[in-house]
Amino acid sequence: MPLTDTYWREKTKTACPHKIAAHCAIIASKSSYFHKLFIEKATNTKEPIVIDFGEAVMYEAFRKIADYFYLDDISVLESISDSQEMLEIIKLSKLFKLNDLFRAAECHF
Numbered sequence: 001m002p003l004t005d006t007y008w009r010e011k012t013k014t015a016c017p018h019k020i021a022a023h024c025a026i027i028a029s030k031s032s033y034f035h036k037l038f039i040e041k042a043t044n045t046k047e048p049i050v051i052d053f054g055e056a057v058m059y060e061a062f063r064k065i066a067d068y069f070y071l072d073d074i075s076v077l078e079s080i081s082d083s084q085e086m087l088e089i090i091k092l093s094k095l096f097k098l099n100d101l102f103r104a105a106e107c108h109f
Contacts (some may be wrong), residue, residue, distance in 0.1 A: 020066050024049060030069045033096040061088035067098065074104040083109070 041049050050105040053062070060081065067076040080086050086109050093102040 020063060021048075022066055022069065027066075027069050030072075031096045031098060057092065058085060058088040061085050061092060065092055065098070065101070066088055068098070068101050074101060077101075077105055077108045078106075 019044075024034075024038050028038050037051070050065060064076045064080070064085075068074070077086075077089070080089070088103060090102060090105045090109065093105055
């Protein structure tokens with residue numbers, strides 16, 4: 001079965017349309033930033049870890065980064081809607097230490 005947009009994304013929508021559900025293990029394996037963050041927030045409970053970026057992060061840009069985490073494919077950059085979103089992806093990929101995505105986004109820009 002090919003990986004598609006709906007393959008990994010959350011099956012039920014949450015009350016907050018800007019909430020992204022993801023697996024800590026996948027995110028942490030792709031980004032040392034998140035690995036460190038999850039270690040610091042780790043608890044012995046089964047409760048999900050919630051990271052609230054608030055207004056500091058453009059939702060659509062982070063959605064593309066989440067797609068990259070799961071698909072490991074820089075083709076997620078092909079659906080960028082505008083230069084503001086691309087700049088946000090460049091900023092976030094540098095912050096999250098996603099070197100391949102950062103280089104591809106810079107070249108794509």
